[in-house]
Amino acid sequence: MSLLKIENLKASVEGQQILKGIDLEVNAGEVHAIMGPNGSGKSTLASVLAGREEYEVDEGKVLFDGQDLLEMAPEDRARAGLFLAFQYPVEIPGVSTTNFLKAAVNQVRQYRGLPELDAVEFLKIMKEKMKLVEIDQSLLRRSLNEGFSGGEKKRNEIFQMAMLEPKLAILDETDSGLDIDALRIVAHGVNALKSPDNATIVITHYQRLLDYIVPDHVHVLYKGKIVKSGDKELALELEEKGYDWIKEEQVSA
Amino acid sequence: MEVQQNNILEVFDRQVPASDKPRRELLQKLAASGLPDRKHEEYRYTPVSRLLDKEFADFTANPATETTTLPVAGILAEAEQLVVFINGEYAPHLSRLPQDQMIKVTPLSSGSQPTAWDKPAFSDRYLDLNRALTKSGVQITIATGSAPASPLYILHLTDTARGKVMAAPAHYIQAEENSQFTLVEVFSSEGANQGFVNAAIHLQVARHARLNHIKVGLDTLSTTRLDHTLVQVADSASYNTINIGLGGRMIRNNLYIGLQGEHAEAHLYGLYLPEANGLIDHHTAVDHRVPHCNSNELYKGILAADTTGVFNGKVFVRPGAQKTNAFQSNKNILLDDSATINTKPQLEIWADDVKCSHGCTTGQIDKEQLFYLRARGLDEASARKLLLRAFAEEIIEKLAIEELREYLEEILDSKLPD
Numbered sequence: 001m002s003l004l005k006i007e008n009l010k011a012s013v014e015g016q017q018i019l020k021g022i023d024l025e026v027n028a029g030e031v032h033a034i035m036g037p038n039g040s041g042k043s044t045l046a047s048v049l050a051g052r053e054e055y056e057v058d059e060g061k062v063l064f065d066g067q068d069l070l071e072m073a074p075e076d077r078a079r080a081g082l083f084l085a086f087q088y089p090v091e092i093p094g095v096s097t098t099n100f101l102k103a104a105v106n107q108v109r110q111y112r113g114l115p116e117l118d119a120v121e122f123l124k125i126m127k128e129k130m131k132l133v134e135i136d137q138s139l140l141r142r143s144l145n146e147g148f149s150g151g152e153k154k155r156n157e158i159f160q161m162a163m164l165e166p167k168l169a170i171l172d173e174t175d176s177g178l179d180i181d182a183l184r185i186v187a188h189g190v191n192a193l194k195s196p197d198n199a200t201i202v203i204t205h206y207q208r209l210l211d212y213i214v215p216d217h218v219h220v221l222y223k224g225k226i227v228k229s230g231d232k233e234l235a236l237e238l239e240e241k242g243y244d245w246i247k248e249e250q251v252s253a
Numbered sequence: 254m255e256v257q258q259n260n261i262l263e264v265f266d267r268q269v270p271a272s273d274k275p276r277r278e279l280l281q282k283l284a285a286s287g288l289p290d291r292k293h294e295e296y297r298y299t300p301v302s303r304l305l306d307k308e309f310a311d312f313t314a315n316p317a318t319e320t321t322t323l324p325v326a327g328i329l330a331e332a333e334q335l336v337v338f339i340n341g342e343y344a345p346h347l348s349r350l351p352q353d354q355m356i357k358v359t360p361l362s363s364g365s366q367p368t369a370w371d372k373p374a375f376s377d378r379y380l381d382l383n384r385a386l387t388k389s390g391v392q393i394t395i396a397t398g399s400a401p402a403s404p405l406y407i408l409h410l411t412d413t414a415r416g417k418v419m420a421a422p423a424h425y426i427q428a429e430e431n432s433q434f435t436l437v438e439v440f441s442s443e444g445a446n447q448g449f450v451n452a453a454i455h456l457q458v459a460r461h462a463r464l465n466h467i468k469v470g471l472d473t474l475s476t477t478r479l480d481h482t483l484v485q486v487a488d489s490a491s492y493n494t495i496n497i498g499l500g501g502r503m504i505r506n507n508l509y510i511g512l513q514g515e516h517a518e519a520h521l522y523g524l525y526l527p528e529a530n531g532l533i534d535h536h537t538a539v540d541h542r543v544p545h546c547n548s549n550e551l552y553k554g555i556l557a558a559d560t561t562g563v564f565n566g567k568v569f570v571r572p573g574a575q576k577t578n579a580f581q582s583n584k585n586i587l588l589d590d591s592a593t594i595n596t597k598p599q600l601e602i603w604a605d606d607v608k609c610s611h612g613c614t615t616g617q618i619d620k621e622q623l624f625y626l627r628a629r630g631l632d633e634a635s636a637r638k639l640l641l642r643a644f645a646e647e648i649i650e651k652l653a654i655e656e657l658r659e660y661l662e663e664i665l666d667s668k669l670p671d
Contacts, residue, residue: 050628053620078630086628090621094643100626103639108630143643160629 001028002063003168003199004049009060010224011048017058018044020224026168029196033210033235034203036221037243042203043087045221046172050084051077065167078104079111081167081198085157085174089145097140097156098126105163129162133189151182158189169193170201175209187212207239220246261288264307268386279385288378298563298595299505299534301379304477309419309449323347324410324441325471327660334405336391339412341420341450343389347408355399356434359392361425373455373483374540375509380481383453387423390453393436395462397429404435404467404654409452411476413444424454428462428490435465437657442476442501450478458490460514466494467652469661472501474531481507488514488543495651496523497661498533499668508537512546523552524648526668527560534563539581541574544604548578553648554585555641556592557670563595568609570602577607585615586644588670634671641669 004026011019018041026032036042048055049062051074062069064082072080092100106116117125130137133155145153154174161169171190175183190200190213202213210218210232218235220228222243227250228234238246261284269276289296290303323329323337336358337347343360350358393405411418428434442448458464472478478501486492498504504527510519525533539548554562564583585594598611618640626636645665652658 052624073633074624074627075630075632075636078628084628086625090619090625092622092625092640092643094646095626095639100629100631100639103635104626104629104631107632107635111630164630 002026003028003065005061005063007061009045009048009062010058011044012056012058013044013054018224019048022060022221022224022226024219024226026199026201028167028199030217031194031200031202031213031215033215033218034201034221035205035207035218035235035238037247038205040221041224042205042221043172046084046087046170046203049077049082049170050074075107076111078164078166079108083161083164083166083169085154085161085169085171087173087176089153089157091146092144093146095144096142097144097160100144101126101160101163108164126163129159132162132192133159134185135159150177151179151185154178154182154186155189158186162189162193167198168201169198170203172203173205174202175204175206183209184212207235210235222246222250260307265386276385279381283378283381283385286378288382295377295536295565298561299503299532301477301479301503301505304447304503305449308417309447321346323408324443325408325439327663328439328469328657329406329408331656332406333403335408336405337408337410338389338391338420338422339410340418340448341388341422341452343391351401351405353401355396355401356405357394357396358405361390361392361423373485373509373511375483375507375511375538377481377507379451379479379505380453380507383421383423383451383479383481386419386421386451387453388421390423390425392425392427394427395429395432395434398431400433404437404465406437406439409438409440409450411440411442411444411448411450411472413442413446413448413475415444415446417446418444418448419451420448421451422453426454426456426464428456428458428464430459431461432459433463435467435654437467437469437654439469439471440478440480441471442473445475448476448478450476450480452479453481453483456482456484456492458484458486458492460487460490462487462490464490464492465653466492467654467657468494468496468506469657470496470498470501470504470533471664472504474500474502474528476501477503479505479507482509484508484510484519486510486512486514486517486519489516490514491518491520493520494522495648496535497648498523498525498527499664500528501531501533503532503534505534506536508535509540510538510548511540511542512548513542515543515545517543517546519548521548521550521552522648522651524645525552525554525562526645526665527556527562528668529557529559532561532563536563536565536567538567538569539579541568541570541577541579543571544573544575544577546574546577548580550581551648552583553644554583554594555645555669556585556587556589556594558589558591561593561595564613565597565599566611567599567601568611570600570604570607570609572603574604575606577604577609579607579609581611583613584644586641587615587617638666638669638671642666
């Protein structure tokens with residue numbers, strides 16, 4: 001079943017067009033990897049899908065679970081089941097993960113027609129999900145991301161993903177700034193959350209993460225367009241040859 | 254009739270008897286100099302004099318001594334030690350004076366000032382006006398070496414139900430050597446008529462003593478209030494103050510802290526959230542007079558539509574006050590184009606071996622933070638409120654009295670715009 005359908009998506013930031021006609025279809029149960037050199041538009045795509053206001057959609061259509069995604073407020077996208085794991089999770093002094101996540105989870109549940117969780121139920125679920133990414137409760141009580149290590153930030157992102165149970169998770173360069181142990185923990189968390197009903201888009205510059213989160217489809221984004229798609233072998237080929245051959249192919253084509 | 258230079262004597266004539274020579278002289282001096290208005294740098298943004306008219310001085314009877322119910326019951330109902338002033342007059346029937354010997358509370362009658370009280374290096378003409386007009390106040394002494402377990406509250410209630418009110422209380426607080434004490438001042442107002450409060454509190458913190466001084470401003474839009482706080486801190490003593498201001502038409506805080514003895518310390522925190530059409534002004538001065546003293550200051554403002562904030566932070570490091578550490582920060586969030594903040598750090602340093610810093614930020618709610626929370630499913634209003642609460646929390650969390658903190662958190666939640 002098609003969970004996400006992007007058709008001819010063009011988007012700009014500060015008057016400059018970054019996405020120049022993206023087509024992509026993601027079905028439930030699939031893992032897609034989007035790779036590409038720096039500046040190709042990978043993070044822009046993630047931002048547009050999550051609803052970041054600085055990005056202007058010039059053209060195109062995005063259907064998410066049958067709804068017109070581009071018409072929805074960021075919070076409604078989240079409630080409908082879209083999750084973005086931020087490349088640079090923001091610091092919020094004075095707000096702890098526990099603090100905002102309980103309100104967020106309950107607003108999401110309300111949207112989905114589920115009863116609100118009380119403090120005890122919330123804590124119980126939290127404890128289960130904490131194990132998944134080996135995160136400590138004391139971290140969740142601290143000001144969000146303030147003084148967190150790179151690994152702690154990304155584990156906290158995946159923890160929130162586990163709590164919000166999205167249909168589609170977009171991991172934006174989740175591997176950046178991670179050592180190999182943190183990478184393994186994060187990947188383990190993502191894999192454990194995989195089900196036939198949900199899907200994952202992994203945005204990455206390097207193939208490394210894809211050793212742990214194995215994609216069904218790999219797409220190469222270059223200059224705002226998907227220029228090549230394939231299976232996981234394509235990621236290995238990129239790792240070996242770099243992005244130059246893609247650029248050359250584009251020039252000669 | 255607005256009070257102006259040429260009519261000060263006439264306006265306050267009946268308030269100060271001719272027999273009281275020192276105070277008549279003060280009035281005459283004020284008549285010669287006038288009260289500061291917009292033309293005076295210190296009162297440029299806070300033209301209090303505009304709101305002071307002759308009618309305030311005309312009242313003769315204290316119209317509210319029959320008040321029998323305490324306002325702000327959420328804070329005061331459980332207060333073990335409470336001194337109540339209504340319209341500047343001591344109200345014994347509502348007060349609960351301390352039972353033990355550690356705290357001595359003496360109500361002061363007409364303008365009497367404890368003897369041997371040093372005059373701090375601070376002058377202000379409204380403070381002079383307070384000296385000239387004050388009719389009552391309280392002297393509180395915390396005995397040497399004592400540490401009373403519960404705080405003492407002073408309630409200043411302005412009740413204007415029966416007419417305009419002017420109040421000018423003056424208090425004297427002495428924390429003797431090695432004592433530890435928490436004083437909470439609550440300012441509250443009731444009634445539709447205008448109130449004009451010009452209050453002063455003088456504090457001395459003796460060697461090795463520790464005084465915590467909390468101020469809570471719950472004034473309504475009918476109240477204009479000046480609050481002069483003059484503190485002298487002796488060696489190895491510490492003075493910590495938290496000022497939470499949540500209302501009022503025009504509120505002017507003058508805080509002067511003289512660090513008089515080596516290793517004296519001062520911590521100053523403030524949170525201001527004026528109501529629409531209201532103004533809250535903090536003029537603070539930390540005076541490092543001797544070496545080896547520390548001061549740390551953080552004031553934060555949340556300014557919604559049609560509100561004004563004023564912050565002026567002076568730090569003086571006197572000649573020879575080496576090894577001074579002085580930090581100052583003022584942070585503001587403006588929620589609307591119609592909100593205003595005037596902020597000015599003012600450091601005057603005459604010593605060379607010191608660490609001083611100041612910083613000031615004014616901005617809107619951080620867009621990245623807002624987007625992050627919305628991307629997690631929180632609606633925009635909840636996300637904004639959460640961020641504003643977090644901004645305020647840095648000050649609120651300093652309140653060590655749990656009931657007071659919780660009470661103020663509730664009020665704050667109700668005042669934060671959706």
